[in-house]
Amino acid sequence: MRKWALSTRPRFAPDMLDLAPDALVCGVIEAASAPCTAQIQNLESLRQMPGVVAILTADDVPEHRFTTAGQPEPEPSPYDMKILNTVVRYPGEPIALIAAHSEKDIKSVQQCAEIDYQPVHGPFHESHPSNVMSQWDLRTEPLSEVGNEQFRTTVRVPRVSHMQLEPHAALSYFDEENRLVIVTTTQVPYHVRRIVARALGWPVSRILVKATDVGGGFGGKQEVIVEPWVALLAVWTKKPVKMMLNRRQEFTITRTRHAATLNVESTWNNTTLQSIDLKADVETGPYGSHGPTVAHNMGLKSLPLYHAKNYHFHGQVRYTPGPVAGAFRGYGGPQGAMAIETHINQVAHAKGLSSAALRHLILAKKGDALDIFAHDGMVKRQHHNDLGELLATTMARIQSGPPVDENEGIGLAMSMQASGVPGQELAQVVIHVDEDGSLVVKTGAMDIGQGSKEALAQIIYEALDLPVDSIPIYFSMGKTSDNGFDYGTYASSTTYVTGYAAFKAARIVRRKMLALARRISRASSTPLSPLAACWYSVAHASFYGPWRHPIMGQGVAVPTDSPAPFAILAVRLKVHNTGQLDIQQMVMGIDVGKPINPMGLRGQIEGAVVQGLGYALCEELELDEQDAYVRNASLFDYPLITPQDIPPLEIIIADHQEQTVPFGGKSAGEVALAPVAPAIVDGIFQAKGIWMTELPITMERLWYALQAQQETIVR
Numbered sequence: 001m002r003k004w005a006l007s008t009r010p011r012f013a014p015d016m017l018d019l020a021p022d023a024l025v026c027g028v029i030e031a032a033s034a035p036c037t038a039q040i041q042n043l044e045s046l047r048q049m050p051g052v053v054a055i056l057t058a059d060d061v062p063e064h065r066f067t068t069a070g071q072p073e074p075e076p077s078p079y080d081m082k083i084l085n086t087v088v089r090y091p092g093e094p095i096a097l098i099a100a101h102s103e104k105d106i107k108s109v110q111q112c113a114e115i116d117y118q119p120v121h122g123p124f125h126e127s128h129p130s131n132v133m134s135q136w137d138l139r140t141e142p143l144s145e146v147g148n149e150q151f152r153t154t155v156r157v158p159r160v161s162h163m164q165l166e167p168h169a170a171l172s173y174f175d176e177e178n179r180l181v182i183v184t185t186t187q188v189p190y191h192v193r194r195i196v197a198r199a200l201g202w203p204v205s206r207i208l209v210k211a212t213d214v215g216g217g218f219g220g221k222q223e224v225i226v227e228p229w230v231a232l233l234a235v236w237t238k239k240p241v242k243m244m245l246n247r248r249q250e251f252t253i254t255r256t257r258h259a260a261t262l263n264v265e266s267t268w269n270n271t272t273l274q275s276i277d278l279k280a281d282v283e284t285g286p287y288g289s290h291g292p293t294v295a296h297n298m299g300l301k302s303l304p305l306y307h308a309k310n311y312h313f314h315g316q317v318r319y320t321p322g323p324v325a326g327a328f329r330g331y332g333g334p335q336g337a338m339a340i341e342t343h344i345n346q347v348a349h350a351k352g353l354s355s356a357a358l359r360h361l362i363l364a365k366k367g368d369a370l371d372i373f374a375h376d377g378m379v380k381r382q383h384h385n386d387l388g389e390l391l392a393t394t395m396a397r398i399q400s401g402p403p404v405d406e407n408e409g410i411g412l413a414m415s416m417q418a419s420g421v422p423g424q425e426l427a428q429v430v431i432h433v434d435e436d437g438s439l440v441v442k443t444g445a446m447d448i449g450q451g452s453k454e455a456l457a458q459i460i461y462e463a464l465d466l467p468v469d470s471i472p473i474y475f476s477m478g479k480t481s482d483n484g485f486d487y488g489t490y491a492s493s494t495t496y497v498t499g500y501a502a503f504k505a506a507r508i509v510r511r512k513m514l515a516l517a518r519r520i521s522r523a524s525s526t527p528l529s530p531l532a533a534c535w536y537s538v539a540h541a542s543f544y545g546p547w548r549h550p551i552m553g554q555g556v557a558v559p560t561d562s563p564a565p566f567a568i569l570a571v572r573l574k575v576h577n578t579g580q581l582d583i584q585q586m587v588m589g590i591d592v593g594k595p596i597n598p599m600g601l602r603g604q605i606e607g608a609v610v611q612g613l614g615y616a617l618c619e620e621l622e623l624d625e626q627d628a629y630v631r632n633a634s635l636f637d638y639p640l641i642t643p644q645d646i647p648p649l650e651i652i653i654a655d656h657q658e659q660t661v662p663f664g665g666k667s668a669g670e671v672a673l674a675p676v677a678p679a680i681v682d683g684i685f686q687a688k689g690i691w692m693t694e695l696p697i698t699m700e701r702l703w704y705a706l707q708a709q710q711e712t713i714v715r
Contacts, residue, residue, distance in 0.1 A: 011212065011213040012166055012169075012185060012212050012213055012214070012215045013166070013169035013170065013171070013183065013184055013185035013212045013244075014166065014167075014169050014244055015212070016171055016183050016212055017169055017171055017242045017244060020171055020173075020240055020242055022240070023171060023173070023239070023240035023241060023242040024053055024099045024100065024101065024233065024237060024239050024240065024241045024242070025099070025100055025101070025102060025103055025105075025106055025241075025242060025243070026097060026098065026099055026226075026229055026230050026233055026241050026242065026243035027097075027098040027100065027103070027106030027107075027109070027110065027243070028094035028095075028096065028097055028098065028229070028253075029094065029095045029096040029098065029109070029110055029113050029115070030091075030092045030093065030094060030095065030110075030249075030252075030253075031088035031090070031091055031092060031093045031094075031095050031117075032091065032115070032117070033091065033117045033119075033627055034088050034089050034090045034091050034093060034286075034321075034627065034628070035087055035088065035089045035090075035119070035120045035124065035286070035321075036087070036088060036117045036118055036119045036120050037086060037087055037088075037117070037118045037120060038088050038095045038115050038116070038117050038118075039115065039116045039118075040055075040057065040095065040096060040113055040114065040115055041114040041115065041116055042112070042113070042114045043055065043057065043096075045112075046109050046112060046113060049105070049108060049109060049112070050105065050108075051100045051101040051102055051104070051105030051108075052098065052099075052100050052105060052109060053099045053100060053101070053237050053239070054097075054098070054099040054233060054236050054237050055096050055097070055098050055099075055109065056084065056096060056097045056232065056233070056236060057084060057095065057096045058082070058084040058085060058086045058095075060084075060236075061082055061083040061084045061232060062082070062083065062199065062200055062201050062232075063082065064082065064198055064199055064200070064201050065079040065080065065081065065082055066079055066081065066082070066195055066198045066199045067079055067080070067081070067195070067288070067289055068081070068195065068223045068224045068225055068287070068289050068324075068326070069222070069223065069224075069289040069290045069326065069327070070186075070187065070188035070191035070192065070195070070222040070223060070224055070327075070488060070490070071191065071290070071293070072191070072424065072426070072487050073194075076292050076293050077288055077289050077290055077291065077292065077293070078133060078288040078291075080125055080127075080287050080288050081287050082199070083097075083199055083228045083229065083232055084096070084097065087120050089124055089286030089287070090252075090285065090286050090321065090322060090323055090324065090628065091252065091627060091628065091629035091630075092249070092252035092253050092323070092629070092630075093253075094229070094253075095115065096113075097229050097232065097233055098110075099233040099236070099237050099239075099241055123319070124286045124319040125319060128319060131318050131319040131320070132316050132317070132318055132319075133284060133288045133291055133292075133316075133317045133318065133319050134288070134291060134292040134295065134316065134317040135314075135315070135316045135317075136292075136295075136296065136313075136314060136315065136316075137314040138299070138311075138312070138313045138314065138373040139310070139311065139312040139313070139314075139373070140310050140311045140312075140372060140373065141310070142310060143274060143275060143309055143310045145274075146267045146274055146275060147266075147267030147268040147269045147272070147273075147274035147275065148267075148268075148269055149267065149268040149269070150265065150266070150267050150268075151265070151266050151267075151268070151343065151346065151347050151350065152263070152264065152265050153263070153264045153265075153339065153342055153343035153346055153693070154261065154262070154263050154264075154693060155261070155262050155264075155338050155339045155342055155693045155694065155695075156259075156260075156261050156262075156693065156694040156695070157259060157260050157261075157262070157334070157335045157338055157615075157677075157694075157695050158257075158259050158619070158620040158621070158695055158696065159256040159257055159258065159259040159283070159322070159323070159325060159620070159621045160256060160257045160328075160614070160615060160619040160620060160621060161250065161251050161254075161256055161619070161621055161638065162216075162217075162218045162219065162220035162250075162254070162255070162256075162328060162329075163218075163250075163614075163619075163638075163640060164215065164216025164217055164218055164220060164221075165215050165216045166185060166214065166215025166216050167244055167245045167246065167247065167249075167250055168185065168220075168221065168225055168226050168244070168245045168250070168254060169184070169185055169226070169242075169243065169244035169245070170182060170183065170184035170185070170226045170227050170229075170230045170242070170243055171183040171184070171230065171240060171241070171242040171243075172227075172230040172231045172233070172234040172240065172241050172242075173234055173239075173240035173241070174234065174238070175208065178206075179205075179206055179207065179208045180196075180202075180206060180207050180208070180231060180234065180235065181207075181208045181209075181210060182196065182207065182208070182209050182210070182227050182230070182231055183210045183211075183212060184209065184210075184211060184212070184226075184227050185211070185212050185213075185214050185215065185217075185221060186209075186211050186214070186217075186221050186222075186224075186227070186446070186478070186488075187214065187217045187219075187221045187222045187446050187448055187488050187489045187490055188221075188222050188224075188446075188487070188488030188489070188490065189209040189210075189211040189444055189446070189478040189479070189480055189488070190209070190444050190480055190485060190486065190487070190488065191222075191224065191487070191488055192209050192211075192224050192227050193207045193208075193209045193480050195224040195227075195228070196224065196227050196228050196231050199228045199231075199232075200228070200231065200232065200235065207231075207480075208479075208480055208481055209478070209479070209480045210478070210479050210480075210481075211446055211477065211478025211479070212478075213447060213477075214446055214447065214448040214449065214489075215449070216448065216449055217446075217448040217449075217489075218328060218329040218611070219255075219326065219327035219328040219329050219331065219490065220254055220255055220326070220327070220328070221448070222290075222326070222327040222488065222490045223254065223255050223289060223326050223327065225253065225254055225255075226243050226245065229243060230242060230243050247634065247635060248633045248634060251323075251621065251630050251632075251633035251634070251638065252323055252629075252630050252633050253323075254323075254326075255289065255290075255323070255324055255325060255326030255327070255328070256285070256323050256324070256325050256326070256328070256621055257325065257328040257334075257335075257615075258282050258283060258284060258291070258294050258295070258325040258328075258332070258335065259282075259283045259325070260280055260281060260282045260283065260295075260298065260335050261280075261281045262278065262279065262280050262281075262298065262335060262336070262338070262339035263278070263279040263339075264276070264277065264278050264279075264339050264340060264342075264343040265277040265279075266308075266343065266347065268347070268351075271351065271353075271358065271361045271362070272309075272362075273306060273307065273308040273309070273362045274308065274309050274310065275308060275309060275310040275311070275312065276303060276306070276308045276310075276311055276312070276340075277311075277312040277313075277314075278298070278299045278302070278303060278312070278313045278314075278315075278336070278339060278340065279313075279314055279315050280295055280298050280299065280313075280314075280315030280316075280335075280336075280339075281315060281316060281318070282294070282295040282298070282315065282316065282317045282318065282335075283317075283318055283320040283322075283325065284317050284318065284319060284320065284324070284325045285319070285320055285321075285322055285323055285324035285325045286319055286320070286321065286322075286324065287319075287324045288317070288319070289324055289325070289326045289327075290325070290326045290327045290331075291317040291325065292317060293331070293332075294325070294326075294327070294328075294331055294332040295315060295316075295317045295332060296332065297331050297332030297333060297336065298315075298332040298333075298335045298336035298339070299313035299315075299336055300313075300332075300336075300371075300372075300373075301331075301332060301333040301336055301337075301415070301416055301417060301418070301674075302333065302336030302337050302339070302340040302341075302415070302416070303336075303340065303372060304364060304368075304369065304370050304371075304372050304383075304416065304564075305340070305363070305364060305414055305415075305416055305566075306340075306344070306359075306362045306363065306364060307362055307363070307364045307365065307368055308362075311372050311373070313373070321623070321627075321628030322621075322623045322628040322630070323621065323630060327490060329608070329611060329669070329670050329673055330417075330670050330673045330674050331490075331491065331670065333415060333416075333417055333670065333671075333673070333674040334415075334612070334615060334673055334674040334677065336674075337413065337414075337415045337674035337675055337677070337678055338674075338677050338678050338681075338695065341413040341414060341415075341675065341678035341679075341682075342413075342678045342681050342682070342691070342693060344358065344359065344362075345411075345412070345413070345678070345681070345682040345685070346691065349685065355411070355412040355682055356391060356392075356395045356412055359391060359412075359414070360388055360391065360392075363386075363387055363388060363391070364383050364387075365383065365386050366382075366383050366384065366385050366386050367382055367383065368382065368383045369381075369382060369383075370382055370383055370564055371422065378423070381422060381561055381562060381563070381564075383564070384563050384564075384658065384659065384660075385591065385656055387414075387566055387568070387591065389654075390566070390568055390589045390591055390652070390654045391414075391568050391589065393589060393652055394568045394569075394570050394587050394588075394589035394652060395412070395570055397570070397587045397650060397652065398410055398570035398571075398572055398585065398587045401572065401585065404572070404686075405574075407574055407575050407576070407687050407688065408572065408573065408574045408575075408584075408686075408687050409572075409573060409574075409575070409682075409683040409684065409685065409686025409687030409688070410570060410571065410572050410573075410683060410686055411570070411571045411573065411678075411679040411680055411681065411682030411683025411684070411685075411686060412568075412569070412570050412571075412679055412682055413568075413569055413674075413675035413676075413677075413678035413679035413681075413682060414566065414567065414568050414569070414675055415566070415567045415569075415671055415672075415673075415674035415675040416564045416565065416566050416567075416671065417492055417564060417565050417667060417670045417671040417674075418491065418492065418562040418563075418564055418667070419492055419493065419495070419496035419497070419562045419563050419564070419565065419666045419667040420491050420492065420493035420496055420497040420559065420562050420667070421487075421491045421493070421562065422561075422562035423560060423562070425487060425491075425493055425497045425557070425558065425559055425562070426485065426486070426487055426497075426556070426557070426558055427443070427444075427445065427485075427486045427487070427493075427497045427498040427500070427501040427556070427557045428443075428444070428483065428484055428485040428486060428501060428554065428555070428556050428557075429441065429442070429443045429456075429484060429486075429498060429501040429502040429504075429505045429554070429555045429557075430442040430443075430482070430483045430484055430505060430552060430553070430554050430555075431460070431502070431505045431506060431508075431509050431552060431553045431554075431555075432550070432551075432552045433509060433513070433539050433542060433550070433551040433552065434539065435539060435540055435542075435543040435544070436536070436539065436540070437471055437472075437535050437536040437539035437540070438471060438472040438473070438474060439460070439471060439472070439473045439474065439509075440474050440475075440476060441456065441460065441473060441474070441475050441476065441502065441505075442475075442476045442479075442482040442483060442484035443456070443475070443476075443477055443482075443484040443486055443498055443501075443502070444477070444478060444480070444482075444484045444485050444486030444487075444488065445477065445478075445486045445488065445489050445493075445494045445498040446477055446478050446488065446489040447475075447477060447489075448489055450489075450494070450600065450603075450604055450669050451597055451600030451603065451604075452489065452494045452495070452498070453475050453477075454597045454600055455494070455495050455499060455596045455597045455600060455665075456475070456494075456498065456499060456502050457473045458596050458597055459495075459499045459502050459503050459506070459596060459663050459665075460473060460502055460503070460505075460506045462503075462663055463502070463503045463504075463506030463507050463510065463662075463663075464506050464507075464509065464510045464531075465510065465531070465532075466531070466532050466535070467532065470532060470535075471535060483554070486498060492565070492667030492668065492669045492670045492671070493667065494667075494669075495596055495665050495666070495667055495668070496559070496562070496563070496661060496665065496666055496667055497557050497559060498557070499596070499661070499663065499665065500555075500557040500559060500661050500663075501555040501556055501557035502555060503555065503661070503662060503663055504553075504555030504556070504557065505553040505554055505555030506553065506555070507553070507555075508553030508554070508555065509551060509552070509553040510531070512551045512553065513531060513535070513538050513539070513551060514531060516538050516541060516542060516547060516549075516551070517529070517531060517534055517538045519547055520534075520537075520538065520541060520547070523546075539551070559660070559661075561660045563593070563658050563660055563666050564666075565590070565591055565592045565593070565666045565667050565668060565671045566590070566591040566671065567588060567589070567590050567591075567605075567671045567672045567674070567675050568588070568589035568590075568675070569586065569587070569588050569589075569609075569672075569675040569676060569679045570586070570587045570589075570679065571583055571585070571586050571587075571647075571676075571679045571680055571683050572584045572585040572586075572683070573680065573683040573684070573687065574687065575684055575687040575688045575702070575706075577706060578699070578703060579698075579699040579700060579701075579702040579703030579704075579706060580699055581617070581680075581684070581697070581699070581702060583613075583647040583680070583683075584647060584648075585647060585648050585650070586609065586647055586648065586649045586650070587649075587650045587652065588605060588609065588649060588650070588651050588652065588672060589652045589654065590605060590651060590652065590653055590654065590668070590671070590672065591654040591656055591666075592653070592654075592665065592666045592667065592668040592671070593656055593657060593658030593664050593665045593666035594656070594657050594658065594663065594664030594665050595653060595665070595668075596663065596665045598653075601653070601668050602651055604668045604669050604672070605649075605651055605668070605672045606649060606651075608669070608670065608671070608672035608673040609649055609672055609673070609676055610641050610646060611673050612672070612673040612674070612675070612676025612677060613641045613645065613646070613676055614639075614640055614641045614696075615673070615676065615677055615695060615696065616676050616677035616680050616681075616695060616696060616697060617641070617680070617696050617697055617698065618639040618640070618641065618696050618698060619638070619639060619640065619696055620695075620696050621638070677695055677697075680697065681693070681697070684697070684702070688706065688709070689709070690702075690705050690706065690709055692705060
């Protein structure tokens, strides 16, 4: 299956597929055109080909509709697809599933298939005749008077690919209790179980998900894509079935960031922000996975940064040609930040103020609403701290260098996120003390490379009041047979939500261990030792002796708050007349509460900034205008930021203790991505007087803008 060597031990889903050499291989026949119906003319002869065990089409799959979006019930994304659909709606969408003995057999079927395509005209889904999947109109109380100055900004942001190292991969088989087992690389094992059960029409108790370590996800593995395919073929053939997507399919079959056009209007009285209006036109592809929630976050994660007397956020999510959009790191935040932050910077310039000076006047303050559109019965969160000091520190650091030369500029932008989905999170963590004193921690949260094991371990040591690394901690993550229900690793939730559950479970363990230690001390008439000194003997006594009773603790977190982390990015850059852009320095001020894992935190910020650079400067999935197939579906054609492109980055971590959890931390995984693009846009304007409001800002696009500016000057 795999094309690279095994890691030091089997950890990732491709490793597990290698360890099942006798499993059937799953492949797909992909649509070459869309939207259309697709009939395989020689289906029966294909089924008789050597090595082929089964070929399933839309006529063979269950009729149950579902969404691939890994979200808790009630699911906000529409049930608009089946495992295979009668109408294929994007190039690459599977027409048929193949189970065969080898990839060579799969390729033979794909090459020999004779397919009749009949174009389908009209809307993508009959239930949405205008192709508008979702609309919203949120506003606060209207003003009695509006501002006397009005400003407008329009930005356009593209669809981009997740580009995680590890492709989507899964293995499915029946265990000794006739349960359907799915081994997969996912961020959301419990959602995989429920969604596959819905797709098959089964109870969830008949499905067992075993999530592997995840070799990168960024939201793309919050989708349930290959799991229903291998599950259905395992049911059909009664044999183990495995599948791993190739890199081209990662571009075409999986998910992208949502492309959007956003318009911002605001009214002002001098430097008082009277009203701000954000309108979003969001493209979700031909299926609606995550569309409504991503679109809403474009406003809900950008507008509350600033204090206005009136807010208005409205727009629509449209079914559109091309690949399906879904969850992606930032989850609407980067799109919203590009619009709102660019608008604030444009207003600052029009008023003759620096980008920082205007923000100091309008920044939301401690106690201001985070949930600006909340109504009765909803969670109503507030800002927990002020950002003025962090903003001043960040700007002082970027301005401490040499004076800004000609063609150079300093840009600024900010962003905010959440620590889990506000009012909609659940995490359960179970901690067992083994007879040798080690801990086994069971959770449905996943480590997707962000260091959640290290962060959770730090929290557990703190709750136990034991030195770090004083006892071994082993994690069992993502196995739905464990008692460790969790909505999954997304929405920057693991540290705040799962961490809180782990803290509670660890405190219960500590209390029970202390109680047993006191009983042993009284019985032996010896002084009570500190728990750290007698930990191993107490653990052993819980299994052997007169007080044997294994010790475990269960913690459940259902937080009502979701405190916002913040990022402030200042960039120093130089624009050449050729369109070349040199980013000379970046300073990131970050407020994530108390850093739980400082080294991991820096890694998170650095990785988010690199993804933000790609979003700003080079990445875009290019679609053919006629039938919307992806034209650059390879690493040769899809541009990425390389190590030599990464500028110097200084990180300033605010000294702030989050008060809503005992360990003081907030989320960190997403917030640093969103301000990168608007900060670069601001820096380009400061250097050359050009507003680049369409991403990505490629060298070619910037050169054309410089040429247009020069022609205007000449005229």
